[in-house]
Amino acid sequence: MLPVASATGARRPSALGRHARSALAAILIGASVAGSAVPVPAFAKGPESLADLAERITDAVVNISASTTVESRSTGGRTMPQLPPGTPFEDLFEEFFNRRGNRGGEQRGDNETPRQQRKSNSLGSGFIIDSAGIVVTNNHVIGDANDIQVILSDGTKLKAEIIGKDSKIDLAVLRVKPTADRPLKAVPFGDSEKMRPGDWVVAIGNPFGLGGSVSAGIVSARGRNIESGPYDNYIQTDAAINKGNSGGPLFNMDGEVIGINTAILSPTGGSVGIGFAVPSGTAKPVIDQLREFGEVRRGWLGVRIQNVDESTAEALGLKGGAKGALIAGVDDKGPARTAGLEVGDVITKFNGSAVKASSDLPRIVAATPVGKTVDVVVVRKGEEVTKPVTLGRLEDGEKPQLANVKQPEPESAVRQALGLNLSGMTDELRKRYSIKDTVKGVVVTRVDPSSTAADKRIQAGEVIVEVGQEAVSAPADVTKRVDALKKEGRKSVLLLVASAGGDVRFVALGLE
Template identity: 50%
Template structure:
């Protein structure tokens, strides 16, 4: 390489460096390094919070292994006495001994006097509960109360001195992307800290009627259940409850019950030893676009569709009816079905509230007095079905309908007292099949009118066609079960 080429290359390399220095870009790399060094640490926060987080060890008795029956051996079988002795030694009476199973979870102290919160599934059916603190202290715990619906339980221990306690924060203020800290007892390791963000909110994972989970990517594993999820202010914003994992370990998808749900449940369990939720006395379902059209509500309607009203319940006394769509309860908007149970449950028992509904396409306001859910569940269990009339056969909407004879009732195992038109056959390419209507389903209403016989269904379909509607609204007992009643909007013609 000659001298001229060397000078050209040197100039080419030096030029951009000179430009960077002149333009003030040279210090960029050191500034970035300095910024990285200034990222916040959670070490002080973890050190402060960890004493309030506990490990929970439980023991319970479960049935022994497969019970072995003493065989009936012929008298001349060799070693017959030894075989019989082996089977009898399992336990007097030939029954296997029950096994003691140990399990572990997490929890946290919310009151220095010894009140601890954890998951219900951590302590359920336990005969012995021990709480272990970060300093190694172990205390026996008693169960104050539990709530399977939200998977929350409250324990009490009797410490010699005040405990380190934490408080609940406002989980409603959480935003996707906010930092959160999980502390717990994964795999029995104890005192384990993981950091992550809020990945999503308002998750429904079909765990219970009040699903409203916080999703986080903070590592949550077996044993973390019942442990707290903190915000960076050191407040409990959730209880780590479940994970999604094909492998059984953390894959970055964990779920926490929000503090907004936990706080009220814990207060009631501490005060009463049980929950006292509000109750309206309706069975509801989601409002789809097809159902909205069938109810003359227009497209994109919102609310909770009333499928059934419990006789003598608060809704029945107030005048709510099936097919009403609840759009507001006690001043709180009801955008979809899952909003209503949470709002009603949080309403004080005995409170008189305004319920706004859409009825036959028109807004209606109804005054109702909130009952108690626990009383309502007993009432529903005791309610007996009413009988009705039946007759004829029909073929419509891609399905064959029949009266409910004793033969059909036995064949499809239809609930006693349930009447209407039974579906006996379904065209797999028809509109009924598109909505998953199956043989054995019973249609009790069509076009918002009672079905006394299969011919009523055909008549309602014709009425809808005359009105130039695209769908007809059916009220169907899936599988012939009154506990599975639901509205289904079926297209008059499959597109």
């Protein structure tokens, strides 16, 4: 497993692995078959020179210097880091530093703990999108800096102020005041959706503090999810991107910005040919909102979703196979509830855009204007249904509430089905497993360790709420529904399983 790092060096885990190059080497070298040489295929030739392009766009690329002043306490000639207020170890650290600092010298009075300031500096890249002084970079480049300078290609330094920033897409918009004798040059955005794997790109930035560095490569892939945030949709490129390139532009051959360099995959901290850029199609709407409002106003649907695998698709009777976003929870006060979306619906299209996987939906919804009414296409019990939904606004820290399902009175009989021991809900079981009063259904009291249910991590104390998208309240309901699905020729059954605390998920189990 190799680490993924921001282009300023902060590492994060990734599941991406190493790529063998022996097959490519064999192709390039050529081989001999039956005594005759196999012709080496002619690879697409890149541009003979990128000098004219680089000369045209380099002046719009800037270096970003961000400084954060951190307060520290000097004790006995040594500097003690400033601890969080109220920490129980503050007195202990202070006593330790005093003893070491005062060893062999005069004791310092209790009130003599002068505070010192130290600066934390970071370097990154950015680019000018408006000659009036609007600069774009990564949010992680500036962080919580209280002194930001934009350094132009000729070395001119301009003090910058923050217009707005967004940690979810990792973008920040700055403003500088251009001087009369040094007009600023801006570059336009291009259409990242038109970029294809194999297209040539150019990256310009400030790697390792070496400003104005130009590197070239191709688009390696699109739509990469490196699990850095909720809206991952990166362009992958093999153009050399290193520490300090963060926030810099990725250009197409027309000199248009089609990406913002943000992260690299590297075991060493240097470029190994796998870099990631935020597509312009994702970045531009966020930048526009930051310029207009100073914040991002994202659309909100009010659902909790999960992916659709092959077993789940079969259990739901999806004709198109494993695709879409399966609704596992609906916020009682959200737009989805008002529009009539239900737990068990599979969203396949949102506002005209196909939802191929659950990870697509949050990104599409977030990019849709607040208050806009859109058509949401769902598959419900095998039938396609279209629901108009008026989006709300996503607020940070929202915790969706799950839909409540009305249930008949429970029974106490115990039956076996699907490798599960089941029981109707009782006060004793609620107490034993700490099941919330709002959770209704059939309680799992034992799981056969050799069953598929155990493989799918169903556990005793969880509650089956639905079987095959029908509510159940007694073990007999479960077995009856399973028998009906078998008669219909289904190979799997979809269970809606609730935890003791009320969180639900869908689990598909085989019926063979």
